Amino acid sequence: MDIVERFLSYVAFPTQSDENSSSSPTTEKQWALLRHLEQELRQIGIADVTLNEDGYLFAEIPATEDAAGPGGSEPPCVAFIAHVDTAAEAPDAPADPRVVAYEGGDIELGHGKALSPSRFPELNRYVGQRLIVTDGATLLGADDKAGVAEIVTAAENVIGSGRPHGAIELCFMPDEEVGLGARRCERSQFAAEFGYTVDGGRTGDYNFENFNAARANVTFTGIPVHPGTAKNKLINALTLAGLYDASLPDERPENTEGYEGFYHLLTLEGSSSGAVSSYLIRDHSREKFEQRKRVMEQKAAELNERIGHELVRIEISDTYYNMRGIMEQHPRVNELALEAYRACGVEPAVAPIRGGTDGAVLTFKGLPCPNLCTGGENFHSEYEYISVEALDKCREIIEYLMTHVQ
Numbered sequence: 001m002d003i004v005e006r007f008l009s010y011v012a013f014p015t016q017s018d019e020n021s022s023s024s025p026t027t028e029k030q031w032a033l034l035r036h037l038e039q040e041l042r043q044i045g046i047a048d049v050t051l052n053e054d055g056y057l058f059a060e061i062p063a064t065e066d067a068a069g070p071g072g073s074e075p076p077c078v079a080f081i082a083h084v085d086t087a088a089e090a091p092d093a094p095a096d097p098r099v100v101a102y103e104g105g106d107i108e109l110g111h112g113k114a115l116s117p118s119r120f121p122e123l124n125r126y127v128g129q130r131l132i133v134t135d136g137a138t139l140l141g142a143d144d145k146a147g148v149a150e151i152v153t154a155a156e157n158v159i160g161s162g163r164p165h166g167a168i169e170l171c172f173m174p175d176e177e178v179g180l181g182a183r184r185c186e187r188s189q190f191a192a193e194f195g196y197t198v199d200g201g202r203t204g205d206y207n208f209e210n211f212n213a214a215r216a217n218v219t220f221t222g223i224p225v226h227p228g229t230a231k232n233k234l235i236n237a238l239t240l241a242g243l244y245d246a247s248l249p250d251e252r253p254e255n256t257e258g259y260e261g262f263y264h265l266l267t268l269e270g271s272s273s274g275a276v277s278s279y280l281i282r283d284h285s286r287e288k289f290e291q292r293k294r295v296m297e298q299k300a301a302e303l304n305e306r307i308g309h310e311l312v313r314i315e316i317s318d319t320y321y322n323m324r325g326i327m328e329q330h331p332r333v334n335e336l337a338l339e340a341y342r343a344c345g346v347e348p349a350v351a352p353i354r355g356g357t358d359g360a361v362l363t364f365k366g367l368p369c370p371n372l373c374t375g376g377e378n379f380h381s382e383y384e385y386i387s388v389e390a391l392d393k394c395r396e397i398i399e400y401l402m403t404h405v406q
């Protein structure tokens with residue numbers, strides 16, 4: 001099947017996940033795409049396809065008999081992984097995605113929105129290409145249905161071509177956008193020795209490092225007194241929360257980039273008698289990450305000292321870690337990917353992810369798993385788009401990997 005036709009068939013399924021749900025998948029509607037994929041994988045000639053009760057779809061294409069390399073050893077089994085859900089920041093499932101031959105300038109999307117190079121200068125890279133865009137009312141879903149379409153099309157081509165290849169595993173997961181995707185599957189469910197998530201952005205992007213992440217909950221207890229007679233007695237919990245936040249280093253998401261870590265005040269709830277702030281702590285360096293946690297504890301202790309009461313309490317729990325340290329023990333996994341990019345005429349842009357990935361979680365479960373590009377832009381928004389050429393190039397990279405791993 002043509003990759004554009006396939007991609008458009010996937011984005012027609014609404015698959016938004018829901019962080020407040022405890023079912024798996026978190027939303028019923030993700031099943032429809034998962035079941036569609038289950039059928040489609042069988043149709044393209046894969047016999048071993050399993051959709052489990054939690055909504056994880058696994059498929060394995062056995063190695064061809066002529067797969068063994070010159071040394072006579074069989075190539076390792078490699079997994080290709082993508083997620084079927086979409087983010088909550090914009091409504092899902094575009095009613096009217098369009099393919100536009102882009103000649104530069106603004107593209108009127110509809111619903112009062114336009115894709116303009118003045119706001120998105122990277123559009124200039126795509127002059128002369130065909131862009132798949134939304135109607136301005138929803139996200140497109142290239143994150144990560146482009147990844148799914150690229151993997152399925154690459155697998156179909158590899159099977160159809162009769163070329164020799166090692167064992168190939170495909171895995172499509174729900175709920176990546178709510179941080180649950182890889183958390184609810186186990187290393188033992190994979191036959192692969194290593195894998196790649198196909199969940200990155202622009203063609204050429206390659207990621208094998210991500211943030212170390214923790215969450216801090218800071219509780220402020222007030223001492224309530226009638227405000228008319230409060231002098232030197234009342235302690236306002238909200239004032240404490242403000243003082244605490246102001247005492248932290250000014251390293252916040254809005255003024256950091258690249259390898260710079262941050263403290264992010266995510267929520268502040270409460271009243272003058274009691275309040276709770278929650279923070280995200282992020283840093284690529286494990287050492288600086290640990291330091292940031294100590295700074296938050298120290299600032300809480302200093303505030304308690306300053307007010308003369310133990311009214312500030314902090315609890316910190318780690319969420320995920322940077323996969324870089326583990327990936328460095330498996331250099332061949334990165335080398336193979338970068339070799340595939342170059343063989344397909346793409347110069348790799350290796351960059352640290354300012355977030356986490358399903359692959360980072362899987363890496364810590366024992367399946368080394370860096371992240372390949374999908375070719376998409378402006379994820380999680382109505383301005384999301386992907387070019388037909390990028391979709392096909394990323395498919396080519398995956399196909400190269402499927403047939404060249406030795």
Ligand SMILES: [Zn+2]
Nearest residue numbers: 143144176199
């Ligand atoms: Zn994604």
